[in-house]
Amino acid sequence: xxxxxxxxxxxxxxxxxxxxxxxxxxxxxxxxxxxxxxxxxxxxxxxxxxxxxxxxxxxxxxxxxxxxxxxxxxxxxxxxxxxxxxxxxxxxxxxxxxxxxxxxxxxxxxxxxxxxxxxxxxxxxxxxxx
Numbered sequence: 001x002x003x004x005x006x007x008x009x010x011x012x013x014x015x016x017x018x019x020x021x022x023x024x025x026x027x028x029x030x031x032x033x034x035x036x037x038x039x040x041x042x043x044x045x046x047x048x049x050x051x052x053x054x055x056x057x058x059x060x061x062x063x064x065x066x067x068x069x070x071x072x073x074x075x076x077x078x079x080x081x082x083x084x085x086x087x088x089x090x091x092x093x094x095x096x097x098x099x100x101x102x103x104x105x106x107x108x109x110x111x112x113x114x115x116x117x118x119x120x121x122x123x124x125x126x127x128x129x130x
Contacts, residue, residue, distance in 0.1 A: 006129050009033040009055035011041045011072070012090075013064050017113070021059065024118040030125060038067035042075050045082050055085060056129040059121065060107075062091040062098055070098070073105035086128040090116075 008025055012018040013036050022032040033055055035041035044052065062069035069089045077083045089102045089110040099110045108128060 005031050007031045007033060007053050007055045008125055009058045011035045011038055012061045020118060021121060028122045038064040038072045046079055057125055058085055058087045060087055060089045062089050070101045070105060073102055088124055
């Protein structure tokens, strides 16, 4: 189900950051769908529930406890049109292999959390949904 509301799926294991990101996007009239694990986020996306809201963009923490960002993207490619949702991957560490992998799997951007502010998230969302 799509509507006129901009929706971002935030998949972030750090609860404090997840809460802050959700509040920040809500202040900018963006609806957050929040998950602190990747597998439940993928289950939500693959659900046949007609009331499910399809996000306009996905913020994906690379280092999740249940699945890494690369495996998440590999799984997402199996979901037909949902694989077209822009994904921004974030990480706490700079590892060129990770970046190369997620970019090959279709991530639009990959950046370090410590180098970006919450405002950068809103700017990134705007960049891909406008």
